[in-house]
Amino acid sequence: MISGNLKQLTEYLGKSADLLSKHQLQLDSVLQTLDLQQHSLGILAILLVKFNSVAVTSDAFEPLFVQFHEFILGCNGEQIRFAADSFAELCHLCTEALTERRKPAMGIPAMKEALIKLQSKESQLTSIHSDLLRLCLLARNSTAPLHLLEIDIDDINRENGQMDPKYVLLYYYYGGMIYATRKNWENALFMLSMCITTPAMAVSHIMLEAYKKHMLISLIHMKKIVPLPKYTSGVVNRFFKHLALPYHDLATAFSHNDSIEFEQVMARHSDAFVRDQNMGLVKQCLSSLHRKNIQRLTMTFMTLSLEDMANRVKLSGPQEAERYVLEMIEDGDIYATIHPDDGMVEFQTNPENYESMSVLEQLKAAMEASMHLENKVQKMSDELSVNPDVKCDMADSELKRALTSFDDDFGNHRETSKNRVSTSSAGKGTVRVPRQAQRKAICSLVEDLRKSREKEEKKKKLAHKRLKALDRGIRVLKPDFVAKVISTEPPTKQPSIKPKERGTSTFTDEDFEKFEEEYFVPGKF
The missing domain is CATH 1.10.10.10 (Winged helix-like DNA-binding domain superfamily/Winged helix DNA-binding domain)
Known part of the structure; x- marks a missing residue:
């Protein structure tokens, strides 16, 4: 009963924005009479109106932000989830305001608390995640969101159906940038690849920028361009190469192992790199090329x-x-x-023989993490199998390709696989569990579920068609044939249909016409 009332209240407040806007002067007085825990929805509606009407550069913004911060810390999480779209919109407006005022650090604590209030579980992605990462980037604070980025996302908050896909792209794009600032190139590549490989039917500027940074970080970390997985949307393969020509020229020069040629390409396309704010990464690519050439010398000289x-x-x-x-x-x-x-x-040569106790402990930790991941995927499988709301519409060829090409992806990434012992650190081996394994397992599960449901639907349709044909056929059979079937004596007239060879269909159109002519009343079947 309470949830029903809250839902009705949410709908009513959503229609009352114009009414509240006409009484701007009385809104502060109304706020003083409302309780944060009991009237969270009402306070949310008032703050939305105030944020839409107050100029960001005015002196009135400071007390408004104080009200916003107090609301985030003290609001009732159960209530605001009924107005998840309005709550997220309020956070977006505050993020924009703080960005324009160049005070991003002020909003980081509030945004961290806001996404916790909106989430139904820790591994759920909300649109507020991108707001928090954006503020952290602008504030040059790469430590605050690390715990958030390490959580494997397995659910998305729909926010009453108003969740914009751009916030999913921004989460992975900003996450890749934060990892890049910390020189955690492996995780940066993973986050950017998640942004690029999101199914899409149109060119996204966010995906394009992620594509450019993915190329540069590939050169820095892997000393070559890491090919994108085969389940990447066709939009990326068709358009992004032409939209990122300076970066492809840079990659070509890098592959020639010639630093002079690389510097010439840098100078020729410097305007594009500066405009994209990627010149810092480009300079690190030059340093990576020098390191690559030094590594090549170790294969020739002692x-x-x-x-x-x-x-x-x-x-x-x-x-x-x-x-x-x-x-x-x-x-x-x-x-x-x-x-x-x-x-x-x-x-x-490498002195490590990987027989130390530290390597054994890392292997043990990796095995435990894999077992935990397997249990998590099995739990999701059980939930999907009994969820009547799950719909697996595979009409989209891009999505179908995404669900069936993971094995090829792992084959093309043998050198970057996180499922092996890395020799990148002297004297130590590190073992990492592949973060893409979860996505692969889930998508395979969805594909199996789709096939199972399609098979069941075909069986139901076929059974229904047979019952319908049988019911219809009995009512129009010739009387003499019915009498012969009912009698104990076998019918004197046998069908003139020739038996088919193994592997051919049972009836052709010609066979069916003969059968209809011999046994059914003309014109009634």
Whole structure:
């Protein structure tokens, strides 16, 4: 009864925005008479009207933000979920206002509390997630959202049917940018690829920007362009290459292992890189190219002087070559020793044999995480199998391709798989559970469920058709044939239909006409 009243109240308040707008001067007095816990929906409606009417640059915004912050901290979560779309809109308006006033850090605590109030579970994605990540990026605070980004999303809050897909794209796009600022390239690639591979039928500017950053981070982290999975929307393959030509030219120069050519491409397309605010990543690609060329030298030489290395890699001098070698040794990219007396570098092999207790503990942790993931997927499978609201409409060829191409994706990403021991850190091996495994398992589950339901529907339709034909046929059969069937004696006249060979259909149109002519009343079947 209470939920029904709250739903009616939500609908009524949604229609009362114009009425509240006409009484702007009395809204503050009304707010003072309302209780945060009991009248959360009413306060929400009033704050929405005030945010839509108050200018962001005016002095009235500061007290309005204080009211917003107090509301977020003290509102009734059960009530505001009935008006999830209005609650999310209020957070979007506040985020825009804080962005225009260049005070993003003010809104981070409130947005963290707001998405908790709106969520029905921790792994549910809301549109407020993108607001929080945006404020963190503008405030240069990459630590605050890390816990949020580490949670595997398995549900999306529909917000009363008003959830805009752009907020899903922005969540993964901003998440990739935050990981990139922390130089966590692997997770940055994952988040950006999730944004790019979202099913789409039109070009999205958010996906295009994610595509550009994905290319640059691939060059930085993998020293090559990581191919997108085959379930990527056809829109990406058709249009994005032409819309990101400077980045493809950069990738081509990178593949030639020539730093001079790479710098020439940088200079030629510098305006595009600056306009996209990607020049910082482009410069890191140049540094990655130098590191790649130094790694190639380890496959040819056992010892090499710093001066000779600088000439071969086209660095400014031995000092820069020494700096790169020290950084690569620290990062575990190469194993080498620098002899300061003669300026020689001695390259070595990886001393780790992966027999230490730390590796065993990491393997054990990875196995436990995999078992937890399997249990989670099985639970989702059980929920989907009994959910009557689940509809698997596979008319969209793009979605069908997305659900059937995961194996190819894993085959194309053998080098970037998170399901192996990584040798990227000196003396230590790290084991990671693939984050894409959950998406693969869920989509495979949905596909199996769709096939099962299609099979059941076909059986029902076929049974209904047979019953209908039988009922109709009995009523129009010739009397003599009915009498013969009822009598114990077999009918004297047999059908003149020739038996079909194995593998052919039972009846053709010609066979059915003969059968109808011999046994049914003309014109009534």
